[in-house]
Amino acid sequence: MIDNMITTIDNWAATTPDAIVYNDMGETHTYAQLKRASDAIAAYLDGLNLPAKSPIIVFGGQQFAMIASFLGAVKAGHAYIPVDKHSPNDRLTMIEDIAHPAAVIAVDALPVDVGEQPVLTGDTLTDLLSAQTATYQLDHPVDGDDNYYIIFTSGTTGKPKGVQISHTNLLSYTNWMLSDDFKLSQNPVTLAQPPYSFDLSVMDWAPTLALGGTLMALPKQVTDNFKQLFETLPAMNLNVFVSTPSFADICLLEPTFDEQHLPDLSHFLFCGEELTVSTAKNLRERFPHAHIFNTYGPTETTVAVTGVEITDALIEKGRLPIGTVKSDTQIRIVDDENKTLPAGTNGEIIISGPSVSKGYLNNPEKTEKAFFTEDGRTAYHSGDLGFLDEDGMLHYLGRIDFQIKLHGYRIELEEVNHYLDANKWIKQAVAVPKYDSNHKVSQMWAYVVPNSKDDFKNDLQRTTAIKQELKDVMMDYMVPNRFVYKDSLPLTANGKVDIKSIIAEVNPA
16 A cells, blocks of 8 residues: 555665666666656756646657656646647647646647747757756655646537546555555556556556556557557567457457467456456456456546456356445445435446545536535546446446447547537537447447538548548547438427437437
């Protein structure tokens, strides 16, 4: 059990300074280098005389400089906001507008102007990362209820929401990961594949750095190239595989993704979307001696709050449960009036405990709607539908509203609709999920009434143009996979688009 994330990471630099903390496709960095670099960045930020506890945007990909910048920011008393370099320009601009960051650390070149605040980049950042001394005094680091990081998720009005995660929140989550529940060993070698703007990444870096392990970065350009991906994975000598089930499904396309070729791989940790029976069964057959964990938790509750090790017996029962709640947290299943429902009854999942966020950054209206206090603990309306069985095992049934998980990414359909409606080629549109036989969202479809003024010769040309425009303002994973063109959309009795009937049409019984 740890009581401070920052000093725990720094202590590895004192006890095992030459141990590898980060391996980016063969480019390695030690714990001593991480301490020196983060100390230098923290000292530089102090020299800027930034407003106390103001957040700092860190923009980039999967480089060592990202981890060093995160640690440098919190040492200097500032939460960091990770923004992936593959984000649309508009998203970066919106995050800057909402967060009002005191500074920006540009690990990769910024594609747009972010205002008048200081920007740390180029030769200056390179010099700080190669610092040879480590003398920074930790006299005002992030601590307690101070924000440690802020991750922006999908919003319902086209604007993302900044989830504030404190040092206390992070400790609650990390100490659970270090407990006997997951049986992680010291100095694990862990896959670091999710982008740092996706809170699943905390599942790889937080326990690994707390245990003095090594993060094996897997950049997007590698995951997008299956040949390179399948060549790279066996050479990583992984102990812990952190990903969404969708990414595991990609890896399972390669016959050599098995225990024989990855003999050190002992743990699979899944979160972000539903783990299906078929994926779990394939993994059990390929890696019969590995521990496979299914976990669940919204970003607002710090990565995950429930977990279960998948066994053959669970697989045989059908749809997999999402686990029992961690010891310091409480889950209730409630009805529309927030009354607790008995075991086996479906309702909304309410989560309370020390890993629950204080709310959304600079968004009191959304915070008040989603967060509340019960029995002196911060609680969160997940919007997820589920039930607790007699043994206290949580089962997930889907979304109460129209939020979906696609390939691990949380997507507000209303946000997608916002961008669809703003598209010049579209008169009216709605996005709906397409489910597979395992009740998992496999695609997102858009039902579209096209603008009658366009000159496209066919639907293929129209779809190509719409997608191209959408990709300029949306993350790639938010762009619908399929477009269905209609003369009109069905309406409810009160004149609103009948989304439920469209979902039923896309998913016939």
